[in-house]
Amino acid sequence: MAGQLLPTSALSDALVILGAAGIVIPAFARFRITPIIGFILVGLLVGPYGLGSLAQQMPWLHYITISNPHAIEPFAEFGIILLLFEIGLELSFNRLWSMRRLVFGLGAMELIGSALLVGLGLMLLGQPVAGALGLGLALALSSTALVLPISGTQGPVGRAALSMLLFEDIALVPIIFLLGAMAPVAAANAPSLVETLWKGGAVIVALLVFGRFGLPPLFAQAAKTKSPELFLAASLLVVIVAALATGAAGLSPIMGALLAGLLIAETEYHGEVEAITKPFKGLALGVFLITVGMGIDLRVLAANFGPLALGVLGVVVAKAVVTGLLLLFWGKERSTAIETGILMSSPSETTLIVLGTAAQAQLIQPATAQFWQIVTAIGLTITPLLAKVGQLGAGRVRNRARADEVAVEEPEGRRTVILGFGRVGRLIGEMLAEHGRPYLALDAEPAVVRAARAAGLPVLFGNIDSAAVIDRLNLADASAVIVTMDEPVLALRIVRKLRTLAPEVPIIVRARDPGHAAQLYRAGASHAVPETLESSLQLSEAVLVDLGVPMGPVIASIHEKRDQFRQQIMAEGELAAPPRLKASRLRER
The missing domain is CATH 3.40.50.720 (NAD(P)-binding Rossmann-like Domain)
Incomplete structure (x- = not known):
């Protein structure tokens, strides 16, 4: 019986995911609305707090709901990995080097400034110093999975958002180590930050060497066969190996995925790789968004609507103000500062990781972590709406500026x-x-x-x-x-x-x-x-x-x-x- 239930459950989960992709994307595209909202709403509807909660009373709902939300979490993680891989394909080492001032200057100031402001606000509300710092660092992170598909990596907004998000991805590992070191009882056998950094550095060097000398012949052989399947397999192999290598060294797997994209971008095959992997990125990202929607319990939301709304508003306002002011200080246009600040103001999918680390380190209580996890899920849900608000605000600023421009025929x-x-x-x-x-x-x-x-x-x-x-x-x-x-x-x-x-x-x-x-x-x-x-x-x-x-x-x-x-x-x-x-x-x- 158990051997039959598992495949049936997996097939029903696959049916929900593929059905959501087949319905949500065309339906929302018809009305020029981002499918991000649609996927989150699907997760809310079919998740354990939606129709999934009625599956015991109505067994037929098992076929159209997600019976085990944790079962699709690996697919959601793979979606983020593919997203970072696609971002890497759009970049190059020369472009990253030209952005180093933005990444390690603006990016560092944005993360630290947002964390300090959010943490200070929580301290004023009675949160202990260590817990406020952990929550500040967690909530200061912004969503790479949602922001970059909206902003792109080109133009003033895209470049500013990309530089800050790249620094946040790099800083994720040091943040987790910092919170672990602040724990009341730090694990004696936990690996040191220095050990992780030298192992990670060795892995990155090895990947760079392989990318320089191994990737061209690998893709050349795949191209000679004229088999799209083999070309796709080679592309996914490179992404998975790079992600596993950096993960095994103690770094984030998404760093390996980004590096894989950068390495392939330096070859003549990057255009074909980008085209052949793009559909998988969209589907996997949809799975991630469905998991976000499944984490929202409407009953808890209704019972704590006031505090949750204040929490979301406080985080959004604090991050938008810090990011916008820093961009103005960096010499960016007011319209760019407004649009980027509001777009970057919601929490991130990696916020959930840092919140779990802070709770495990006993820096915050489990109930506090759960509260901010719901705030994070709400923030991710409203990110497309925040993007639209930022675009409207920036458009009004640009229109006022154009009114003062010299008329040109x-x-x-x-x-x-x-x-x-x-x-x-x-x-x-x-x-x-x-x-x-x-x-x-x-x-x-x-x-x-x-x-x-x-x-x-x-x-x-x-x-x-x-x-x-x-x-x-x-x-x-x-x-x-x-x-x-x-x-x-x-x-x-x-x-x-x-x-x-x-x-x-x-x-x-x-x-x-x-x-x-x-x-x-x-x-x-x-x-x-x-x-x-x-x-x-x-x-x-x-x-x-x-x-x-x-x-x-x-x-x-x-x-x-x-x-x-x-x-x-x-x-x-x-x-x-x-x-x-x-x-x-x-x-x-």
Whole structure:
């Protein structure tokens, strides 16, 4: 009998999960509502505090409810691992290195500041110092699983959120060790932090070596078979091995998953890996959200509505204020500070881990831990609503700022579209204007857009992933589209999207190196020019020739701009590159 019940129970659980994915995602997508809320509501409905509580009286409910919530927790953990793996695929080691100031500066200040403010508030309410510190650190964490799918990893909000969340993921292990060390009776045989760090460091080095020398031949062999199943198996093998390795060393498994994504992102196969694993990420994330919903007991919520509401409000306000003020101090726009602060204000799935550690270390009472676990579940549930509030608040701030902007006439008819108006994009705009070619630029940095519009340049604020922005650019009628962002994975994704939306429009792209250029050509780019300062001149030449400007005037203007660059380099004495590359890049010119 027991041998029959287990498979039946597992099959009914699978039926609920797959049914939720098949119903919730299309239904909420139809109304342009994030499916995050739908999955949480499904968990609330079919969990042990919903219809699952009636399964003993009505046995048929066993087939549409989750009979054992703990049985699907490993799948929820695997969903978070796949999410961090996908994030790693969108990054690169160069980008992480460029973000180090944000990760270890802004990220550390945000976590410590939020923990201190929340902990101080709890101390004023009578919580002992050790317990207040443990609760503060737990509640200061924000949800990687929910925030990044909403914010993305690009744009001002995405980059700020990513940097803070990366630091929180790194700090999770030291936090757990700190709480264990603060326990009234610390375990004598517990491993030391130093031991865990050196073991973890050795594992990370080993993974880096394997990623450099082992991954390319592994995926090359999988690609030769032309078998999607084998390619998927190789991808999942890398993720699981990396997660298990860091977990065995005492670090977080999600750190291994992130590292696996970073390693694969450095290979030429990362685009195929990202495409083939994305459906699994969405399904596994849905399982995690269902477990969150199953942890909410509506009866307990109703009986303690006032204290729980105050707890959620206090945490959200404290974290939003700290994060927003830090972003302003860091020089970010008010709209970015508002949107990011509110988005990061709810607790995290890892908050539940830290709360369990604090309770096990006897820093807080079990009833206190249960109260804040419910607060965390509610906070996770309202994260999409907080994101919408943040977007509305940021939009109002941006609208007021636009009212004070200098009015700029946007060119009508056929025009060149420049995606990214940094140094490279601005130079291309100057070259187009010099030859009488109208253009319209797009950038996601409010400061860049405001400065450009103040100078009378036709630049819009927006993200290329927004459907409304794409409609406004009218890409199908563009003379050409130029992609200037120095983010290889983002550039590749944009080229694929642009080629689908505008099959006949020339697409000229800034590439990092010849390998990246080859990937861009395969994705549909008309021209892919490897970077350096010279690349801006080559991009300008390519687009002007494609637009029909005679070669003679183009070459003359390119030489003039090159002379201007050389004068600026001699005057300023530095390039936008690491100092060790200056001499070699000067020789290239």
